[in-house]
Amino acid sequence: MKRRDFLIGGLGVTAGASAVSFAPFALGQMMIGQRAYYQPSFALQDFALPVLDEGSTVQGKQVFKLVLQSGESRILPNINTPTIGINQNFLAPVLRFKKNQTVRMEVTNKLGEAAALHWHGMVLPATQDGGPHQAIKPGDTWVAEWQVINEPATYFYHSHTHNHTADQVWRGLGGQMQIVDEDRDAQLGIPHQYGVDDFPVIITDRAFNKSGTFYYSNTRMQKMQGMHGNVILVNGAANSVLKPKKSLIRLRLHNASNARFYHLHFSDNRPFQLVATDGGLLEQPQTLNYIHLAPAERADIIVDVSDGKTLSLQNKKGYGNLNTGMMSMMGGNSDLDSNFDLFHIDASKAGKVAAFNTTKLVSLPDWSNVDIATTRRLQLDMQMGPTMMFGSGGFAINKNEYDMNVINEVAKANTFEIWELHNPSITHHPIHVHNTQFRILDRNGRPPYSWENGLKDTVTVYTDEKVRILVPTGPYKDAKMPYMYHCHILEHEDAGMMGQFTVT
Numbered sequence: 001m002k003r004r005d006f007l008i009g010g011l012g013v014t015a016g017a018s019a020v021s022f023a024p025f026a027l028g029q030m031m032i033g034q035r036a037y038y039q040p041s042f043a044l045q046d047f048a049l050p051v052l053d054e055g056s057t058v059q060g061k062q063v064f065k066l067v068l069q070s071g072e073s074r075i076l077p078n079i080n081t082p083t084i085g086i087n088q089n090f091l092a093p094v095l096r097f098k099k100n101q102t103v104r105m106e107v108t109n110k111l112g113e114a115a116a117l118h119w120h121g122m123v124l125p126a127t128q129d130g131g132p133h134q135a136i137k138p139g140d141t142w143v144a145e146w147q148v149i150n151e152p153a154t155y156f157y158h159s160h161t162h163n164h165t166a167d168q169v170w171r172g173l174g175g176q177m178q179i180v181d182e183d184r185d186a187q188l189g190i191p192h193q194y195g196v197d198d199f200p201v202i203i204t205d206r207a208f209n210k211s212g213t214f215y216y217s218n219t220r221m222q223k224m225q226g227m228h229g230n231v232i233l234v235n236g237a238a239n240s241v242l243k244p245k246k247s248l249i250r251l252r253l254h255n256a257s258n259a260r261f262y263h264l265h266f267s268d269n270r271p272f273q274l275v276a277t278d279g280g281l282l283e284q285p286q287t288l289n290y291i292h293l294a295p296a297e298r299a300d301i302i303v304d305v306s307d308g309k310t311l312s313l314q315n316k317k318g319y320g321n322l323n324t325g326m327m328s329m330m331g332g333n334s335d336l337d338s339n340f341d342l343f344h345i346d347a348s349k350a351g352k353v354a355a356f357n358t359t360k361l362v363s364l365p366d367w368s369n370v371d372i373a374t375t376r377r378l379q380l381d382m383q384m385g386p387t388m389m390f391g392s393g394g395f396a397i398n399k400n401e402y403d404m405n406v407i408n409e410v411a412k413a414n415t416f417e418i419w420e421l422h423n424p425s426i427t428h429h430p431i432h433v434h435n436t437q438f439r440i441l442d443r444n445g446r447p448p449y450s451w452e453n454g455l456k457d458t459v460t461v462y463t464d465e466k467v468r469i470l471v472p473t474g475p476y477k478d479a480k481m482p483y484m485y486h487c488h489i490l491e492h493e494d495a496g497m498m499g500q501f502t503v504t
């Protein structure tokens with residue numbers, strides 16, 4: 001096997017010739033500015049496969065019982081961390097259900113604090129959305145119920161608590177949902193057996209204090225950058241190795257981090273095939289060598305490991321992360337952007353299966369000539385001047401900071417709108433719109449990136465960009481209860497970069 005070099009944060013580590021030799025855990029070794037993070041080192045561990053929860057069928061509904069709970073978890077090698085999670089102490093089970101089912105989520109809050117749980121990416125009535133207006137008091141149970149009209153794909157459920165989304169997600173309140181159609185996947189040759197050839201890859205970064213507690217900072221600078229950590233977890237585990245038993249695997253890449261952008265590729269630069277974006281399958285698989293994933297974005301990729309080699313999923317430095325321009329002058333923190341490994345794959349025991357040769361996946365509805373009900377212009381504001389460094393305000397959309405009592409926009413049901421998202425601020429903002437799966441029309445007049453040609457619920461608007469998206473408003477009307485649109489850098493969301501719209 002060829003020798004591979006792992007160059008991490010200026011610290012060169014060379015992997016040996018043995019087939020299962022990986023670099024020592026990478027990111028813990030890197031230089032991290034003036035921060036006082038604990039820098040643990042991790043031995044290799046087995047890939048962490050989240051518990052699969054398919055609910056139970058009760059009177060024709062798919063019922064999920066979810067308990068928000070707190071406890072301790074062993075994330076670091078030698079010490080426990082106080083954490084929160086859903087049906088477990090840290091993070092959450094993968095919820096799997098099918099299109100057209102009615103799902104019923106019974107959410108009991110056993111945390112000592114209010115929390116809301118949002119079904120990210122779902123098209124559903126506003127009262128069931130789990131936004132800040134559906135906060136669950138400690139001890140209470142909230143029931144959300146809706147018929148699944150979304151397409152099969154990889155989704156996200158996470159805290160959406162007023163002013164506390166960022167710190168609750170950081171402590172563990174988030175997981176993956178999957179809408180599956182195994183028959184269709186089988187016909188298309190897409191791997192779909194959970195934990196056999198279909199794996200969630202839920203990516204989070206965390207920082208720790210030496211005592212084992214999470215490090216979380218709420219300074220103005222931290223708010224601007226969004227909270228980044230120096231420990232990269234996949235499904236809650238650092239430095240893990242997946243040993244697939246089949247040579248064709250589907251990875252459901254899912255950026256569940258508060259603020260970190262990832263530019264992902266494999267250590268040997270092997271190509272992979274993108275088959276689904278946030279809200280469903282693409283029309284055709286897209287062959288890529290790398291993919292960019294902003295907070296809350298998902299991508300289902302198919303990787304062929306029939307060569308039996310070992311490889312790592314890596315982040316590549318220098319692509320669209322936050323420490324560009326102004327931010328690097330002000331902070332210069334290398335922990336915002338670095339080369340590092342996310343997890344490893346050892347394919348030496350992978351039994352050969354047929355390669356993936358499907359060229360046509362689905363036909364997406366043709367929206368090229370739909371009537372546009374309205375065009376909305378939304379400007380993403382991060383205020384400059386003295387308050388930028390010392391104040392608390394300045395995160396807004398169209399100059400309005402989030403206010404639970406203000407409806408910012410009103411849309412008409414069953415129509416299409418163009419939303420023009422303009423970012424004159426100094427950092428990038430991944431914008432998420434609730435209750436829709438949209439298409440990206442253009443970026444400063446140019447076509448979207450090659451991995452953005454499907455249904456999306458989150459789109460990054462880079463500094464100085466104008467991004468236009470085509471938004472179906474969905475069938476559900478409610479003149480009072482709003483949906484959210486917001487930056488998915490959770491610190492920006494909590495600080496006010498969020499608005500509310502109703503559909504009438």
Ligand SMILES: [Cu+2]
Nearest residue numbers: 429487489492
């Ligand atoms: Cu933002």
